[in-house]
Amino acid sequence: MDHEFEQGIGPKRFSYQQLVQATNNFAEEGKLGQGGFGGVYRGYLSNLSVAVKRVSKGSKQGRKEYMSEVKIISKLRHKNLVQLVGWCHEKGEFLLIYEFMPNGSLDSHLFKSENMLSWTVRYKIAIGLASALLYLHEEWEQCVVHRDIKSSNVTLDSNFNTKLGDFGLARLMDNELCLNTTGLAGTIGYMAPEYISSGKASKGSDVFSFGVVALEIACGRRSQISLVGWAREAYGNGRVLDVADGRLGMDFNVEQMECLLTVGLWCAHPDFNLRPSIRQALQVLNFEAALPNLPARMPVPMYDVPASSTEPLLSTSLLTGR
Structure with missing residues (x-):
């Protein structure tokens, strides 16, 4: 592991003692979150503010996710991705050091904070997240499927710029379609139907997750199974703006709100063949392409057929989010 990590450039190895000192022995008062x-x-x-992720010793996937995160994110360079500063594995501990995000995670602002995000900031966050995904899917030397796009993994810097993080479940994909049987992982509410049914991650399953986050940004509601259906019903009735976050009043750009809601529904289409690529979604969000015309009624979900009997169909009742 040491040899593989040290081939990269950028992130540095830190000693466990350095991190104990940096965090005041992982003091509870300095705890930013728990997952x-x-x-x-x-x-x-x-003098650099950092966030130190301490992988739980009880996590069965801890070592695997730690290695995945260091090997993948250490090579990525994009303004909308969290920067990995360093890593440490000593004394049975796995630790990841990131740049500190002063404004925390997107979900803390959408669902928990009294300081509500303005519409201008929300739309900028959506554009930034789409830009990060475009880089991962199409612009880096290999395709990276994140597999865990959700509002709690979108962090915000001092200027409320999007910084996508948590690459513990990310996988490199070599083939053109970016499909691979990886086993099911992620969070219910953000997972595409065909991913739940087959365990196959793809660019399309990431796009579905992005669509759910886009709807959360516009609606101000936490992702649930009913969120997409609720927004789709309003769209079908020609009243899509009814699901806009009521806390905003009418203090938003109507054209942008309609655009974000429509793109969110397009990306969260249950039939993966009818979803856009993230590039197409971003073009619409930037008003470089026309809004899609979606069917008025929610289509029946399309499930990818497992390639073999070793990939059993899974129901959502068997799964729990992290």
Whole structure:
């Protein structure tokens, strides 16, 4: 692992003792968040504010996700991706050091914060997330499927610029379609139907997740199974603006709101063959292409047929989000 990591450029190896000192021994008062992977702590390294992700020792996938994250994100360079500063694996611990995001995660603003995001900032965040995905899917030397696009993995810097993070589930895909049987992982509510049914991640399943986040940004509601259906019903009735976040009042650009809601529904189309690429979605969000005409009624979900009996169909009742 040391040899593989040190071939990269950019992120550096830190000692466990350095990180203990940087985080005041992983003090609870400096804890920024907690997830299925473990905790994230505020730290200071040579006057640089950092966020230290401490992978839980009880996480069965901890080592695998840690290696995936270091090997993939250390090579990526994009203004809308969180920068990995360094890494450490000592004393049975797996630690990742990132640049600190002063404005936290998108979900904390949409669903928990009293300081509501303005419409201008929200639309900028959506554009930034789409730009990050375009880089991962089409612009880097290999296709990267993130597999866990959700509002809690979208962080915001001091100027509320989008920074997509958490690449523990990300996978490199070599073939043109970017399809691979990877096994199911991710968070219910953001997962495409064909991904749930077959365990096959793709660019299309990332696009579905982006669509759900776009709807969350516009509606101000947390992702649930019903969010897409609720927005789709309003769209079908010709009243799509009815689902706009009521806390905004009418303090938003109507054309942009209609665009983001429509693109969100387009991306979260249950039939993966009828979803856009992230490039097409971004062109519409930038008003470089016309809005799509979506069917008034929610189509029946299309499921990708498993390639073999070793890939059983899974129901959402068997799954839990991280």
